[in-house]
Amino acid sequence: MKLYIKNMVCGRCEVAVKVELEKMELPVISIKLGEVELSRELSEGEIKSLANTLTSLGFELLQEETSKMIEQIKNLVIDLVHYRNEKIKINLSTYLSENLRQDYSALSKLFSESEGITIEHYFIAQKIEKAKELLVYNELTLSEIAIQLNYSNVAHLSNQFKKVTGFTPTHFKKLKENTRKQIDSL
Known part of the structure; x- marks a missing residue:
């Protein structure tokens, strides 16, 4: 049985969901972003209980296709x-x-x-958020970030960055309080 879970966006989310599934003694085959595969079907009661547990952790069990x-x-x-x-x-x-x-x-x-x-x-928003992260870490040049994010050149990255954030990458890097967003809020 496959379950789809909203707001599961990182490795820590996968761990949190895995812990809860283990507590409920549910037979997990695999867990990846937004998706859990179990070795058996769940009863209505188990689904309701799991949905409530996931909601308390900030996730949502999706049931509509x-x-x-x-x-x-x-x-x-x-x-x-x-x-x-x-x-x-x-x-x-x-x-x-x-x-x-x-x-x-x-x-x-x-x-x-x-x-x-x-x-x-949505894809561009994610790429710009990743660029912000890389700029904050200050480990890569803007050229290296452009290459890593598959931009054709630095100008293309800079133009999209400014269009999305209102700042150039250089100005963003200089800001005291970087305005990064959580992935699930994009």
Whole structure:
């Protein structure tokens, strides 16, 4: 049985969910961002109990198919931008279509109707948030950040960064209080 969980956006989220599933003695096969696979079906009571537990931790057990698909799209984008270290070799639409086994135009329409923004804008927001993180760490040059985030050049990254944040990357880096956002609030 597969369960889809909203707001599961990092490794610590996976650990928190795993701990709760173990407490409930549920048979876990795998856990990844936004998704848990169990070796058996759950009773209505178990589902309700799990939903309540997850809600108390800031997660949400998704039961509608549309919500599940939106969360899968978000988790694939988050994983691609924040947790993969290799450069993406295919474009975003192909990546999502292949992973979700759905036509990209259908995914795009569903996402836009549900979230009020396009998948591309969500992807850009995630990339800019990752750029902010890398700027704050001050370990990479702007050129290295552009390469890591698969921008064609520094100017392209800088233009998108300014459009999203209102600041140039250099000005953002100089700010005393960096205005980073949590991934799940994007």
